[in-house]
Amino acid sequence: MTSKNVDVTGKVVIVGAVRTPIGAIGGGLASMQAEQLAQHVTAAVLKQTGVDPKLIEYTCFGWVMQDPRSPNVAKTVAELCGVPPTSPGTTFHENCASGAASVHSLARRILLGEVDIGIAGGVESMSNVPRFLHQGRLKGQTYGDFTLVDGVMGSLFDAHAGAKGELMGLLSERLSERYGVSREEQDDIAYRSHQNACEAWKDGSFDDYVVPVEIPQRRGEPLVVAKDEGPKDIPRETFAKPKPYFKKDGGTITGMNSSSINDAGAAVIVASAKKAAELGLAPLAALHTFHNIGVEREYMGEGAFKVIPPLLDRAGVALADVDYLELNEAFAVVLGAAFKFLDGLAVERTNQWGSGISIGHPVGCTGARQIVDMVHQLRRRDGRIGVTSRCVGGGMGSAEVLVRF
Numbered sequence: 001m002t003s004k005n006v007d008v009t010g011k012v013v014i015v016g017a018v019r020t021p022i023g024a025i026g027g028g029l030a031s032m033q034a035e036q037l038a039q040h041v042t043a044a045v046l047k048q049t050g051v052d053p054k055l056i057e058y059t060c061f062g063w064v065m066q067d068p069r070s071p072n073v074a075k076t077v078a079e080l081c082g083v084p085p086t087s088p089g090t091t092f093h094e095n096c097a098s099g100a101a102s103v104h105s106l107a108r109r110i111l112l113g114e115v116d117i118g119i120a121g122g123v124e125s126m127s128n129v130p131r132f133l134h135q136g137r138l139k140g141q142t143y144g145d146f147t148l149v150d151g152v153m154g155s156l157f158d159a160h161a162g163a164k165g166e167l168m169g170l171l172s173e174r175l176s177e178r179y180g181v182s183r184e185e186q187d188d189i190a191y192r193s194h195q196n197a198c199e200a201w202k203d204g205s206f207d208d209y210v211v212p213v214e215i216p217q218r219r220g221e222p223l224v225v226a227k228d229e230g231p232k233d234i235p236r237e238t239f240a241k242p243k244p245y246f247k248k249d250g251g252t253i254t255g256m257n258s259s260s261i262n263d264a265g266a267a268v269i270v271a272s273a274k275k276a277a278e279l280g281l282a283p284l285a286a287l288h289t290f291h292n293i294g295v296e297r298e299y300m301g302e303g304a305f306k307v308i309p310p311l312l313d314r315a316g317v318a319l320a321d322v323d324y325l326e327l328n329e330a331f332a333v334v335l336g337a338a339f340k341f342l343d344g345l346a347v348e349r350t351n352q353w354g355s356g357i358s359i360g361h362p363v364g365c366t367g368a369r370q371i372v373d374m375v376h377q378l379r380r381r382d383g384r385i386g387v388t389s390r391c392v393g394g395g396m397g398s399a400e401v402l403v404r405f
Contacts (some may be wrong), residue, residue: 025127028213158297328391370388371388
């Protein structure tokens with residue numbers, strides 16, 4: 001591993017990091033609303049660290065499929081977990097970067113001296129996204145049929161891409177063409193993602209911080225969801241069987257080399273180094289640097305890798321010095337294009353615990369989930385520097401440099 005001495009003086013630190021298992025849509029976590037999942041990880045990270053909830057000065061949560069049943073979920077779940085009502089909270093919508101945006105925002109507040117310690121995270125229950133009836137409050141709508149609109153499509157479709165709007169998978173086919181990423185390369189990435197995630201579960205990598213969720217049943221004992229429901233030991237040849245899903249003629253993207261639709265929550269406690277020392281909290285990692293960029297929405301997948309060079313420039317770190325990276329696999333083609341774009345991006349250092357294709361992509365949770373997983377991956381695998389990044393629907397890239405203590 002790299003021995004590069006990265007200065008973390010003055011950086012904000014992560015002192016606790018947990019997540020739920022990631023449930024499949026309609027799977028084990030489907031009965032849990034987003035608010036319940038967020039409350040679960042908030043309570044768990046407080047318990048993990050032993051931090052008194054009364055000390056929490058701000059709470060931030062990312063949530064894409066926001067629901068009027070739980071307005072400003074960040075403030076609500078904090079209070080439900082014992083944080084004083086005088087501590088404010090903010091809920092973020094930044095598409096796939098929402099969970100990371102909550103961490104970035106809390107870090108900024110700490111760096112500006114506004115607060116010294118808080119909770120940040122991300123949540124999504126895609127199983128419980130409502131269907132919407134947009135008509136009904138305008139004159140002239142007394143008669144006629146109304147159409148329910150599926151709220152999940154908001155995360156899967158860009159209404160402003162192309163001539164008439166496009167599904168994210170269809171617009172991601174452009175990356176295959178621009179960077180020359182073949183179907184075979186994408187299927188190789190998907191296969192490795194599942195293999196890596198399965199191996200990480202087998203060797204206990206997730207055991208210490210993925211907090212099981214108990215689901216009450218009408219009869220008998222609760223159902224305990226303790227593992228991610230996505231990773232599967234699938235033979236490589238299986239990935240070659242599905243036909244292209246989004247672009248029927250000449251397409252490369254299938255359901256098996258795309259991310260899944262999921263339910264999950266993740267949370268971290270972030271503090272100034274001084275506050276952590278005062279409370280006797282051992283930092284797990286420093287949030288060394290974070291960064292966002294914009295890209296063309298028709299090539300939104302580029303955000304996951306084009307954000308990395310400016311991020312590393314700001315951090316004063318070379319790609320060769322990074323021990324582990326996770327570029328979220330919204331689609332395998334995103335990672336395939338990254339290997340073409342980033343000179344020196346090594347397969348053996350990238351997505352070693354899986355990513356969106358295997359673990360899953362609960363959109364509002366993903367950024368926070370990546371940060372949580374990387375904090376623990378650095379510790380379990382004796383790494384020093386980690387990078388997490390993601391592309392963002394609408395045309396953005398979002399990323400972080402984490403440095404282990």
